[in-house]
Amino acid sequence: MTTTSPGMVPVLDKGFVRLVSFMGGDQGVVDSARVSYGGKSRGEEADRKLIAYLLKHKHETPFEHSVFQFHVSCPIFVMRQWIRHRVASYNEISARYTEVKDEFYIPAKWRAQDVKNKQGSVAAPALDHEELTRKFEAQVSAALKLYREMIAAGVARELARMILPVNAYTQFYWTINARSLMNFINLRADVHAQWEIQQYAEALAASFKDKMPWTFDAYLAHVWKGENPKLSSQAKALAGAS
Numbered sequence: 001m002t003t004t005s006p007g008m009v010p011v012l013d014k015g016f017v018r019l020v021s022f023m024g025g026d027q028g029v030v031d032s033a034r035v036s037y038g039g040k041s042r043g044e045e046a047d048r049k050l051i052a053y054l055l056k057h058k059h060e061t062p063f064e065h066s067v068f069q070f071h072v073s074c075p076i077f078v079m080r081q082w083i084r085h086r087v088a089s090y091n092e093i094s095a096r097y098t099e100v101k102d103e104f105y106i107p108a109k110w111r112a113q114d115v116k117n118k119q120g121s122v123a124a125p126a127l128d129h130e131e132l133t134r135k136f137e138a139q140v141s142a143a144l145k146l147y148r149e150m151i152a153a154g155v156a157r158e159l160a161r162m163i164l165p166v167n168a169y170t171q172f173y174w175t176i177n178a179r180s181l182m183n184f185i186n187l188r189a190d191v192h193a194q195w196e197i198q199q200y201a202e203a204l205a206a207s208f209k210d211k212m213p214w215t216f217d218a219y220l221a222h223v224w225k226g227e228n229p230k231l232s233s234q235a236k237a238l239a240g241a242s
Contacts, residue, residue, distance in 0.1 A: 008071075009203045012196060014103050014169055015073045017203040019211070024066030026051060026214040029178070032062040052218040063179035066212060070174045070204070075105040077166040078197050081188075087180040092172035095161040099151060103169040104140045106133060111195070120192065140165060181208060182219055190226035202230055 008016040024032075030047045033054060041047055054062060074082070083090060110132050112124035143163050150160040176184070181204065187193060189201035209216040220235040 009206065011074070011199050011203050012105055013108070014105065015075070015078075015200070016071075017200060017207070018071040019068065019207050020071050020173065021069040022067070022211050024178070026066075026212050028066045029054070029062045029212075029215060032065040033059070048214045048218075051214050052222065055215075055218045056222040060179045063182070063215065064177040066178040066215075068176055068178070068181060068207065068211070070176075070207070071171070072174055072200070073103075073169055073171045074200060075167050075196065076170050078194075078200065079170055079172065080166070081194065081197050082174075082200075085176075085180070085184050085187075087183075088174055088176035090172055090174055093170060095164075096156075096158040099157060100144075100147065100161060100164055100168055102144060104144075104165070105167040105169065105196070106137060106140075117192075121195070140167065178208070178212060178215060182223060185231075186224065186226060189228045189231055191228060192226075198228070202228070205231060 008018040010016055026047070027041070030041055030050055033050060034041075054060065072082075079092070110124060110127050110129055111121035112127065114120035114122045143165055147160050147163050150163070151157065185201050185205050185208070188197050189205060191198070193201070205216075208219075217238055220231065220238055224231055224235055226232075
């Protein structure tokens with residue numbers, strides 16, 4: 001893989017997504033598809049049409065030959081959703097070896113339970129956001145204080161970490177091919193996913209678009225069926241231009 005340094009894309013209040021390395025790209029997809037019959041690139045227009053044909057007709061194995069490696073920082077509760085996508089490789093920072101940093105996700109606004117969708121939430125302007133945040137931050141601070149006291153008293157890190165809430169940030173390296181990345185974006189950028197993980201999926205989509213623009217356009221045209229203001233507007237713009 002060739003190493004890249006595009007910088008970190010901030011996500012939420014303290015998180016980020018950073019592309020570490022990348023291999024294959026649009027050309028890798030084309031070459032992987034044409035090797036089956038000994039063919040070669042026929043120029044940009046033909047290659048773009050081939051990528052669109054592959055996605056439209058669900059011939060997706062050539063997209064497995066383009067690979068992204070990301071460095072991600074996200075709250076633990078977000079990673080719990082993330083690792084349900086098992087068609088990727090993960091290496092996470094360990095709180096057995098290192099002390100947890102003072103990095104906790106604090107929502108800018110609190111949401112209420114969606115009465116129609118048991119696993120969803122909705123905007124809640126009637127909530128006392130300032131008071132809820134004050135109490136929440138106090139609870140987080142108390143947990144962090146006790147964690148540090150336990151460490152200082154000699155308690156093992158692997159046990160002291162149990163006191164910490166799931167809004168603590170964790171970091172991991174994530175290696176995934178383009179086919180599986182498209183599936184992740186399909187599910188996690190959609191408005192039915194939790195808002196926090198949607199923000200990460202949008203950041204990943206931006207990196208996908210930057211590194212594989214032909215595939216990204218074809219993905220929006222033939223694969224993306226979800227609802228997301230950013231992705232759906234791009235899909236409509238492409239449809240209008242065609």
